[in-house]
Amino acid sequence: MSNQDTILDIHHLSKAFGTNVVLKDIDFSVHQGDVTCIIGASGSGKSTLLRCLNLLETPTSGEVLYHGEDITGSKVNAASYRSHVGMVFQSFNLFNNMNVLKNCMVGQTKVLKKSEEDARKSALFFLEKVGMAPYINAKPRQLSGGQKQRVAIARALAMEPEVLLFDEPTSALDPQMVGEVLEVMRTLAHEGLTMIIVTHEMAFARDVSSHVVFMADGVIAEEGQPSQIFETPQNPQTKDFLSRFMRG
Amino acid sequence: MPDTFGGRIVFLLQKSGWSFVRGAGISLILALIGTLIGCIIGFAVGIVQTIPIAKKDHPVKKILLHILKFILNAYVEIFRGTPMMAQAMLIFYGSTALFNIHMSTFFAAVFIVSINTGAYMAETVRGGILSIDTGQTEGAKAIGMTHFQTMLNVILPQALRNIMPQIGNNLIINIKDTCVLSIIGTVELFYAAKGTAGSYYTYFESFTIAMVIYFIMTFTCSRILRHFEGKLDGPDNFDLATTDTLAHTSGMSKYPDKKGGSDNE
Ligand SMILES: Nc1ncnc2c1ncn2[C@@H]1O[C@H](COP(=O)(O)OP(=O)(O)O)[C@@H](O)[C@H]1O
Numbered sequence: 005m006s007n008q009d010t011i012l013d014i015h016h017l018s019k020a021f022g023t024n025v026v027l028k029d030i031d032f033s034v035h036q037g038d039v040t041c042i043i044g045a046s047g048s049g050k051s052t053l054l055r056c057l058n059l060l061e062t063p064t065s066g067e068v069l070y071h072g073e074d075i076t077g078s079k080v081n082a083a084s085y086r087s088h089v090g091m092v093f094q095s096f097n098l099f100n101n102m103n104v105l106k107n108c109m110v111g112q113t114k115v116l117k118k119s120e121e122d123a124r125k126s127a128l129f130f131l132e133k134v135g136m137a138p139y140i141n142a143k144p145r146q147l148s149g150g151q152k153q154r155v156a157i158a159r160a161l162a163m164e165p166e167v168l169l170f171d172e173p174t175s176a177l178d179p180q181m182v183g184e185v186l187e188v189m190r191t192l193a194h195e196g197l198t199m200i201i202v203t204h205e206m207a208f209a210r211d212v213s214s215h216v217v218f219m220a221d222g223v224i225a226e227e228g229q230p231s232q233i234f235e236t237p238q239n240p241q242t243k244d245f246l247s248r249f250m251r252g
Numbered sequence: 253m254p255d256t257f258g259g260r261i262v263f264l265l266q267k268s269g270w271s272f273v274r275g276a277g278i279s280l281i282l283a284l285i286g287t288l289i290g291c292i293i294g295f296a297v298g299i300v301q302t303i304p305i306a307k308k309d310h311p312v313k314k315i316l317l318h319i320l321k322f323i324l325n326a327y328v329e330i331f332r333g334t335p336m337m338a339q340a341m342l343i344f345y346g347s348t349a350l351f352n353i354h355m356s357t358f359f360a361a362v363f364i365v366s367i368n369t370g371a372y373m374a375e376t377v378r379g380g381i382l383s384i385d386t387g388q389t390e391g392a393k394a395i396g397m398t399h400f401q402t403m404l405n406v407i408l409p410q411a412l413r414n415i416m417p418q419i420g421n422n423l424i425i426n427i428k429d430t431c432v433l434s435i436i437g438t439v440e441l442f443y444a445a446k447g448t449a450g451s452y453y454t455y456f457e458s459f460t461i462a463m464v465i466y467f468i469m470t471f472t473c474s475r476i477l478r479h480f481e482g483k484l485d486g487p488d489n490f491d492l493a494t495t496d497t498l499a500h501t502s503g504m505s506k507y508p509d510k511k512g513g514s515d516n517e
């Protein structure tokens with residue numbers, strides 16, 4: 005089933021915290037260049053799904069195939085897998101003890117074993133891309149939320165990942181900063197970066213994504229092209245969820 | 253012997269000034285070395301105690317880690333839970349009686365202070381590590397860092413900064429508490445004061461001098477450490493690099509620090 009350019013293939017993925025079943029039998033795949041937006045109500049399991057994809061959570065059952073290889077087994081080197089699958093968090097998670105430049109270099113030198121010089125060049129390249137190059141000397145505490153998130157994106161990009169996961173990257177931001185972060189993500193989408201994005205920004209999901217997944221109560225209730233999901237949703241839950249967002 | 257208080261102080265300083273200075277020096281050196289080694293022990297123990305044991309780890313690794321953590325816990329509990337004075341007696345005389353090891357009093361003193369401070373610091377370091385937001389660990393994991401890379405590059409530098417006040421506390425406690433080591437014959441400040449007091453029968457005056465010296469030492473140390481803490485925080489401003497200064501570092505403009513800035517706005 006998996007064709008040449010399938011990066012991630014998720015089969016029957018389930019996750020329970022104790023007796024609380026949060027994800028049930030999730031199936032979907034991500035191909036090279038896909039921009040997949042995951043939407044759904046709070047508590048529907050979007051973050052947990054994303055965290056399972058880069059092994060911040062261990063799935064209870066099912067498999068996550070990365071280029072055909074199951075990464076949930078005990079033989080897999082989680083750290084090395086994660087260096088190919090980046091993640092951008094709602095709360096930024098920049099390293100507070102490092103300045104902007106070091107934040108974007110440390111993974112390259114310690115994980116990818118690049119030289120200081122190469123790491124610096126590539127960090128500057130990606131900081132330039134997100135418009136944060138002038139701030140290389142700033143510590144995270146000296147930046148606004150939108151600036152922090154742009155640095156976090158540059159830090160993830162500097163690892164040159166195959167897929168980048170975003171967990172509500174703009175939810176912790178003041179309204180006027182949301183735009184600057186979405187703008188960066190829009191550019192990345194146009195450049196063909198493969199992304200999986202959990203978001204409540206419906207206009208962004210509709211315009212930028214190539215595939216939309218709607219989650220409700222731990223299952224994928226509906227998925228498809230953005231035009232189909234947003235214009236002719238089939239599932240009553242999808243309709244209900246979208247009507248609350250679109251009317252506002 | 254002069255008959256005013258001030259006169260007797262001057263007299264004692266003339267007669268035994270050197271012995272006070274030497275005693276104070278020994279107290280300070282013991283405290284500094286003991287705190288330093290204690291911190292090293294504390295970091296080592298704290299780091300091991302916070303190694304996560306995952307379900308899918310190899311069984312042998314899991315068992316070894318459990319045993320190691322158990323031993324380290326026992327060490328921490330025993331040395332925190334018993335008086336240093338009693339430990340000093342037990343270790344100094346016990347090592348001779350049981351193993352026929354003759355430690356010098358200085359070596360024994362350093363050993364006891366270090367191992368004691370280590371037990372306290374282990375808990376401090378563990379707390380310092382646990383107090384760092386899990387987001388920092390997840391940020392590091394997400395770019396592929398291993399547990400030890402995360403510890404070394406992200407968590408420990410922040411934990412060290414946060415526990416600096418505790419390290420200072422330990423140093424000050426050690427400057428004072430090394431006085432219990434006079435029981436095994438360590439000639440530190442308390443021992444020197446007691447000697448002088450005994451030979452001239454001037455308890456009040458001798459211990460006044462000792463108290464003043466203790467206070468000067470602790471106060472100076474606490475100020476110096478405060479200064480270091482400020483240094484560790486780095487400058488309050490950062491330089492905004494303009495496009496042409498990305499290559500050469502010059503011509504920067506200052507941006508003010510956002511005071512009280514937390515991670516989440
Ligand atoms: N570490 C955890 N332990 C227990 N329950 C959790 C944990 N993380 C998430 N959950 C539960 O899983 C459900 C889905 O959470 P989450 O994936 O964060 O949803 P979403 O991101 O869609 O808002 C929630 O009911 C939440 O309480």
Ligand SMILES: [Mg+2]
Nearest residue numbers: 050051052172
């Ligand atoms: Mg969430």
